[in-house]
Amino acid sequence: MKKNNHKFNKSIFRAYDIRGIVSETLSVKDAYFIGYNFATNVKQKFNSVNIIVGYDGRLSSPILEKNLIQGLLNTGAYVTRIGVCTSPMLYYASERLRADGAIMITGSHNPSNYNGFKILTKEGSYFGKEILNLLKTKIEKPLLGKSHYFNISNSYISELVDAIAFDKKNISVVWDTGNGSTGDILKKLVKHLPGKHIMINSDVDGTFPSHHPDPTEEKNLIDIKKSIKKNKADIGIAFDGDGDRIGVLDSEGNFISGDKLLLLYAMDILKNKPHSKIIADVKASNIIFETINSLGGEAIMCKTGHSLIKAKMKETKALLAGEMSGHIFFADDYYGFDDALYASVRLLNIISKGFNIKKFLDKFKNLxxxxxxxxxxxxxxxxxxxxxxxxxxxxxxxxxxxxxxxxxxxxxxxxxxxxxxxxxxxxxxxxxxxxxxxxxxxxxxxxxxxxxxxxxxx
Known part of the structure; x- marks a missing residue:
């Protein structure tokens, strides 16, 4: 057994994932060793190595995928490639195909010259000390694994369609995918959604020509606000680069922050499932915790971070969780991961019942x-x-x-x-x-x- 002499730039190893500037702090060689080391760790833990790999629409993603997969294969791993996808699609594939592990190649909402890796195993998110373990693995004689392509999109779309619980024909929605990887799958989903749907910036383009793919920053909402006004839409929904964060605007173009959005979902769940546990991150407004508790729920404050929140949900058996940044996690009739498209369907279900967003936002007018x-x-x-x-x-x-x-x-x-x-x-x-x-x-x-x-x- 040889020692791994490859040296990573340690700055790419973050609390929840791996992220860096391509060809500066993050290289294709890094991708190879991340794959090799992760698969080695998975094999030691589960005695099998069935790994799913997907990637976002960034220009550097295909070459990183190629090298990552080569590293995985050289451990003897069986690799399922699902191609261009959103992070939630990868999470979904991992659940449905019962993989030992999964890796999403994505720079999330970072600038176009960034990229990275979100990693999980069948036990949950792979973060903290586990990510740092990828620095330590030793190399054995290369083995020959196998890989194949699997189209997960049809099954995923069916899952979302099954969640649709409205038939309101006159609802009008503007969607802004920010040229991220949500674009292609959303085009398929809207065919099943009642109402009028206007899509902007929907072509997947890793240069992000329209605007930066972060739906929580005001400067990135200019396009969707204009379209809401022009089309007299009831609501606007925007996404980040890999589709795990949602940004919502009302009919007047007012942005609804992530904590308020969480409360909206919580109020709906608590109607039918009182005493449910709901998690909000430490950045959330006090009124979120107070209102959830007043409605009979149990509000739990948690550290910020999607991996930390998923772990907390598993620990507490919470039905819902959310962050200010727009990560919304549903364990209520879903898998417990952050999925902006699923959150969108749940939102449209609520609005179609006659939910008054303006009245809801009045709760916060004195804050x-x-x-x-x-x-x-x-x-x-x-x-x-x-x-x-x-x-x-x-x-x-x-x-x-x-x-x-x-x-x-x-x-x-x-x-x-x-x-x-x-x-x-x-x-x-x-x-x-x-x-x-x-x-x-x-x-x-x-x-x-x-x-x-x-x-x-x-």
Whole structure:
């Protein structure tokens, strides 16, 4: 057995996945060894190596797939290729085909020169220390595995169609796939959906010519807002690059944040399944937790991160979970993973019942909040900064939560400071019951950050 002398750029190994700049921090050789090392670990754990591989529409994805699969095959693995797909399609394939593991090649919502790997096994997400184990595996004599292509799209579409529970012919929806990999599968899905459906930026194009594929940033919603207005649509739905995050806008083009969207789904589930457990990430508004509990549900606050939330859902048997970033996880009549297309169908089911979104949003009219603010902080410094702020918080604040960074509650609002697990950044969010109190909270956070030479820009 030979030692693996290949050296990775360690910056590509993140908390939940592997992500880097292609040909700079992430190479095709990395893809080979990620495949080889992962399959070796899977074989040791399960005594079998049946791996599914899919990829998004980025220009670098096919060459990374080729090298990744070669690494998998050289362990003797049996590889099922599903081609261009969304991350949820890969998760679905893994469930239905009962794979030992699966790898999605995707840069998610990062710029077009990025790419990466989302990894899972039949036991769940592959993250944290498990990802770091990919650095350590030793090489054995290459074996000859086998691979074949499998079309998962028809089965996946059938699953989504089975979830459709409305026949409202006059509903009008604008869809913006941001040139991500959701485009092709959405074109098939809308043929089964009642109503009028307008698709924009729907051609899969890894250069993302229309806009950056992040549906939570205002600058990326210009196209869909224009189309909603032009077509007098009831709702707009946007996606990120690999289809696991959803962004929703009402008929007036107002963006509905991820935590509000989560509450909308929670209210619907709790009507028929009271006492259900619902998970929201640490960035969510207090009103989300309060409303879920008042409706008889059990609201659970969780660390941010799709892998962490999936693990928490499994642990608590929660029926629903969501993040501010637009990851929505349904274990209610579904598999428990984040699927933006499935979330879209569930949303249209709710709206078709006559759900009044404007009235729903009125719940939040007396709340003032910042968006998610990212303050640049180098990867090798950000967690040290957070640890220092935690020490300060222990001495200064009585009502602080340390689930993920520091969240401090006051009678009039709260603020959150945490380290991003995917970017060189400190994440800030503040919420208050008045503009004045919001300003006071942001000033307090600004003062704390200034002690570490970090500048808060709102």
């Amino acid at each position: 003032y909040s910042t968006p998610e603010i990212k303050v640049f902080c180098e990867d090798n410094k950000k967690f040290k900064v957070i640890n220092q702020i935690i020490k300060i918080a222990h001495k200064k604040y009585k009502k602080a939560i340390y689930i993920d960074g520091i969240r401090v509650n006051f009678s009039y609002g709260w603020w959150l400071i945490r380290a991003s697990n995917t970017q060189p950044a400190i994440i800030i969010r503040c919420e208050a019951n008045s503009k004045k109190n919001l300003l006071n909270l942001t000033k307090e956070v600004e003062l704390i950050l200034s002690e570490f030479n970090l500048k808060l820009k709102i």
